[in-house]
Amino acid sequence: MSDGVIFNVPARRCKRCGGILTSEQGLRDGYGPCCLKKMREEEEYRQFMEKQYSLFDMAAEAEAAKTPAKEKFAVQPAADIFRGSEDSAEAAGKETNHESAQE
Secondary structure (H helix, E strand, C coil), X not given: CCCCCCCCCCCEECCCCCCEECCHHHHHHCCCHHHHHHHHHHHHHHXXXXXXXXXXXXXXXXXXXXCCHHHHCCCCCHHHHXXXXXXXXXXXXXXXXXXXXXX
């Protein structure tokens, strides 16, 4: 006691909450016992939630099973696309001409 030191305890701060760590394991891990327990529980919950299967997942799979892959990604030739728009324009023009002829 002649050098003025009463006791010397190594201490650090918890990486999660900032609390003071004094135990050997806490100093080694960098986390206190409560924070370590919470982190383990959070990890278990995250793994549990990854394995969950919802009704939305079931509906999406059912919809995917109904529609074959070819229909999902069917490619229509450009000529057909333009021809289709011309046909619809002509049909619209015929309807307006037909209506004016009836009046």
